[in-house]
Structures are given as C-alpha cells and as structure tokens.
Amino acid sequence: MTNTDTRVVEQPPSADEFASLRGLIGWRNPSLSVIQQSIDTSLFWVSLYRNNKLIGCGRIVGDGAMYFYVQDIIVHPKYQNCGLGTIIMTYINQYIEQTCQPGATVGLLAAKGKEAFYEKYGFVTRDGNTLGLGMCRFI
DSSP: OOGGGOEEESSOOOHHHHHHHHHHTTOOOOOHHHHHHHHHTOSEEEEEEETTEEEEEEEEEEOSSSEEEEEEEEEOGGGTTSSHHHHHHHHHHHHHHHHOOTTOEEEEOOOTTOHHHHHTTTOOOOOSSSSOOOOOOOO
16 A cells, blocks of 8 residues: 555544444543544544545644644554555644644643654653653543
C-alpha cells in the first residue's frame, strides 16, 4: 500500500466505523449513542479511507479555547507502520497551529510504547520531575 491509495478527509467517521476500528485494536466501546455524542462534540477530526473503508483516524477534543486533547489516534492493524499515523498527526498539528492561542495547553495520553512517536510533534513526557505524572480515570 502506498499513501496515495489513502483518501484523507477532515470529518469524522460514522459511529459504526469508529466503533469497529476501536474494536480492532482492542479498545472497549460504549453504546453507539454515546460514541455518536462523542463524535458530534469533538473539535476536529481527520479520517483515512482506503477502498471506502476506514483505516485510520484521529481527533481533537477540548473546550476550543484553553484546552485541547489529541484523542483516538488509531490505525487499522493491517496498515500500521506504513506512515498513516504521521499523516493523521500532520493534520492534527495543522489544526493545533491554526487554532490554539498563546497560553493554550495541548495534551494527550499516549498508549504504552508510543511516547516517542508523539515526541516528534513536540509533546513531552510527564515524568514527575518538572510536571506531575499524568493521571486518568476509567469509568
């Protein structure tokens, strides 16, 4: 596969497509109505398609002013390590650069072992020395 085989759109996938892609990488899904609400309230989406099938996506969530979070950077297992994550992050970074004002914070929770990927885009690890360790709560 070449990246020219990939169609990139700045819009969300359907709830079914998104749930399916999340499931392929082992993430649990809430109900489709919750997924749809989450899709609808996101600030920005980029979706990648090959042969009209969703093969990757990423989004920004947050308040649109001070806080922005990179969320759900997902690439179909069959297409991982082909540069698609880089394409997604390129679009995400363009949105950040065009939208965020001085003083804004952009955060993310990297999957274990993926921290170096995000460091290429200016993200720093919260190692507990300068900044507190990152935390989250799962419901």
